[in-house]
Amino acid sequence: MTIRAVFFDVGEVLVDETTEYGTWADWLGVPRHTFSAVFGAVIARGLDYREAFQVFQPGFDLDRERRARAEAGQPETFDETDLYTDVRPCFVNLREQGLVVGVAGNQTTRAEGILHALQLPIDVLGTSDSWNASKPSPEFFERLIAEAGVPADHILYVGDRLDNDIRPAVDLGMKTAVIRRGPWGHILRNNAATAILGADVEASCLFQLDSLVSLDSLVAEHNEAARDAV
Template sequence: MIRAVWFDVGEVLVNETREYGTWADWLGVPRQTFSAVFGAVIAQGLDYRDTFQVFRPGFDLAEEREKRAAAGQPEWFGEDDLYPDVRQCLVRLRDQGLQVGIAGNQTVRAEGILRGLDLPCDLLATSDSWGASKPDVAFFERLVVEAALQPDEILYVGDRLDNDIRPAQKLGMQTAVLRRGPWGHILRGDTAARHLGEDCEALCLFQLDALAGLPDLVTGHNARQART
C-alpha cells in the first residue's frame, strides 16, 4: 500500500515559465527562441543546461545565479506560479492520512521560497540541502530515510522519466509520471525509450495529465491492496 506521496518541484508543483523566461532575458535572447532551443535540447536527450551553452559557451549556471542575485534579479517564484491543482491535491492526500513530501533538484534559495509558500506537506527538502541531486540514487536513498518507510510504500510523482521516474523505480519506489512541462510532453514514448533504453513510463503505477485525480487513484489502489 502507498503510505507516502512525494512530489518533484519543477513542472509538477511549480510552473517554471517565469524562471526560464527570466533566464532568456538575462542572456539577451528572445523568450520564444530560448524555449525552442530548450525543447530541442530535451528532445536530443541532453542536459537542459546545454541550452545555455548554445547562446553563451562556457556559461556557468551557479556563477550566473550569483550574478543575477547581485544585480537584484535572483531566482524567484510565488503563489501565482503554482499549478492550480497543487494545493487541493496535497490537502486531499493528507486527509487520507498519507505522508506528503516535497523533494526536487532545487537550490537552497528555492527551498526557502517553497517553505514561505506554506504548502500542505509533512516534509520538504531540496537537492542542495541534501547534498545529492537527481538522478543520483543517493537522492532517493535520502528520501527513503526521511520518509522512514520502505521504498515500495512511497509514491514519487515526477515529470521527468530520466531524472525522476527511472532512478526512483530502480530503488524500488512506486512512481507516477505527470505529463506537463517540457519534459513531460517531449521525453516520452519512442523519444524516451530511445534515450533511456527502457520503457520506464510503462512501469509507472499512474500516468497523469494533472494532479487533480491523483488522490482518488491512490485511494483506489490502496483499497485494492487491502482486499488482497
C-alpha cells in the same frame, strides 16, 4: 503494497517554470521564443537541459550565473501565481487519507526558502542543496526514503522526467507516477522520451498523469485494492 507516502518533484510538477525560463532568456539577452525553441530542441534530443544555455553563452556555468543574478538583484524566483492550481487540493486530499506528503527536488537553498514561505500542506520538504545530494543520484532518493519513514515500496514519487525522476526511484524500489506537463511532458506526450530512454522506463510507472487532479483518487483506489488482496 499500499502507498503510505507520496513525494513530489518541484519544477513542472508543482511549479510552472515558464516565467523563470523567460527570465533566463532575458538574462542571456536573447528573445524568449528563441531560448524556448533551443531549450525544447535540447530536451527532445535527450540531452542535459543545461546545454541550451551553452548555445547562447559557451562556457555557461549555471551555479555561477545564479549567483550573478542574485548579486544583480534579479534572482531566480517564483510565487503562488506560478504554483499549479491542482497542487494544494491534491496535497490536502492525500493527507486526509493519512499519508505522508513530501516535496523533494533539485532546488537551491533560495528556492527551498520560497517553498517554505508558500506554507504548503506537507510533512517533509527537502532539496538537493539542503540534502547535499541531487537527482538522479541514489543518495538523493535514499535520503528521501529516510525522511519518509516508510519502506521504499510504500513510497510513490511523482516526477516529470523519466531520466531524473522515474528511473532512479524505480531502481531503489519506489513506486512512481509521471506527470506530462512542461517541456519534458511535451516530449512524453509525443513518445520521444520513450524512444530515447526505453519503453520499460515509462511502463514502470504506476500512474501516468496529465495533472494532479485525480492523483488522490488513484492512490485511494490502489490502496483499497492492495488491502483487499491481502
